[in-house]
Amino acid sequence: MLNYRVDGRERRFTIGSHPEWSAAAARKEAESLKRRIDRGEDPLGRRQETRQTPTMADLCALYIERHLPKKRPSSQRDDRVFIRTLILPRFGPEKVTAMRHGDIEALHREISAHAPYRANRLVALFSKLFSLGINWGLTTENPAKGIERNPERMRTRYLDADELARLQAALDTYSSQQVANAIRLLLLTGARRSEVLAARWDQFNLESGVWTKPAASVKQAREHRVPLSVAAVALLQAMRAEASSAYLFPGKAEGRPLGDIKKAWASICRRAGLEDLRLHDLRHSYASYLASAGHSLPTIGALLGHSQAQTTQRYAHLLDDALRRATEHVSTVLSAGRGP
Structure with missing residues (x-):
């Protein structure tokens, strides 16, 4: 542990536990932390802030609670399937603010290989999630913007x-x-x-x-x-x-x-x-x-x-x-x- 003060308040930062951390490694980490503290940083405050940052699971839960009831029943079912089978298994624990354009683009490419239209619907859902996340103060960026969608052509299949x-x-x-x-x-x-x-x-x-x-x-x-x-x-x-x-x-x-x-x-x-x-x-x-x-x-x-x-x-x-x-x-x- 490292004891230090920030704005007159004593803080105790846990570096790690033995045997994962040796005494020598812990001392080296403590020296690095002290240099950051001298520059005005608060390692414990940053850790607590990171832990409190909402995850994709949190964002999806808010979406289901606040926005999903406004959609048609069939659209609600589709969104729930996307969230349950694709978004949460892959990104559930990720912090909303840590999501990157490349993360969503990679998933879009994977789904496009066998279901190109479905991949486009998934990106549309991601975009709506982050757009609402911005409105709700959970993030400041929409990493789903700018992802190139698969071309879609209108079907002209009719019964003769x-x-x-x-x-x-x-x-x-x-x-x-x-x-x-x-x-x-x-x-x-x-x-x-x-x-x-x-x-x-x-x-x-x-x-x-x-x-x-x-x-x-x-x-x-x-x-x-x-x-x-x-x-x-x-x-x-x-x-x-x-x-x-x-x-x-x-x-x-x-x-x-x-x-x-x-x-x-x-x-x-x-x-x-x-x-x-x-x-x-x-x-x-x-x-x-x-x-x-x-x-x-x-x-x-x-x-x-x-x-x-x-x-x-x-x-x-x-x-x-x-x-x-x-x-x-x-x-x-x-x-x-x-x-x-």
């Missing part, structure tokens, strides 16, 4: 008429009609998977054919009111007649909705002979059918609940067929020499 027929046939014979109905509702509404699986009966007015999605369940974080087709209403009415839960698709745990249906979806795709088709592609298919029928991009965006026009722009090329039919109609009229 033959694939749709095969999917519907596979749904008709699937063992769990609850899951089949969830997929049918995805097809008929273009809703997000999380919105359908968490849907409650009190969100639906089947008489007027309207689904009012609460702000907490939608991506744009504001209430989204959408009309339902005749087919969607008919499906829901048949389901309602046999309903015994507040949820359209109740899960195994009482009072909870149905969880993930990825395994069921994979089985249905195998039955239908569908390759490289995600559940989210049903939403794209819904939008593609609207575009091909000639409905405008603002209409498609309103039905899908897009908050930004550029999100709907990906379907612009699908309007070509409807526009071609329109211009052919004009051409036919003009060629015949008659007015409209």
Whole structure:
């Protein structure tokens, strides 16, 4: 131990214990510490300050407590998985202020080797963690800034008429009609998977054919009111007649909705002979059918609940067929020499 005074206060600094530290090594360390003390440093104060500095585990705990409840349930699940499986095992004990750009970049490279999009989502989470950490006074820097993300391209996978027929046939014979109905509702509404699986009966007015999605369940974080087709209403009415839960698709745990249906979806795709088709592609298919029928991009965006026009722009090329039919109609009229 080394006894010294700082600002009139006596301090006792523990160098180490025997036999890890020999007497000669301890004396040498004490001399080095004394020189630092003479320059105005306080070794014990610095050690205590370091011990009190929040760790990444502390930052993640604050994030889960203060910020996570503001996000959609599906986003909450994704963030919890990232934190539990990637961030805490690797960086949990690290001090927030000790994290470096290279630490996060190295993990991003590792994940990119097999899941490039997932790696980008992880960096986005890191960036949000440190941004909030700055606001909460835990750090002054965001080491996740400037990390080059992997290029991402928008998928253009849609169901054609033959694939749709095969999917519907596979749904008709699937063992769990609850899951089949969830997929049918995805097809008929273009809703997000999380919105359908968490849907409650009190969100639906089947008489007027309207689904009012609460702000907490939608991506744009504001209430989204959408009309339902005749087919969607008919499906829901048949389901309602046999309903015994507040949820359209109740899960195994009482009072909870149905969880993930990825395994069921994979089985249905195998039955239908569908390759490289995600559940989210049903939403794209819904939008593609609207575009091909000639409905405008603002209409498609309103039905899908897009908050930004550029999100709907990906379907612009699908309007070509409807526009071609329109211009052919004009051409036919003009060629015949008659007015409209």
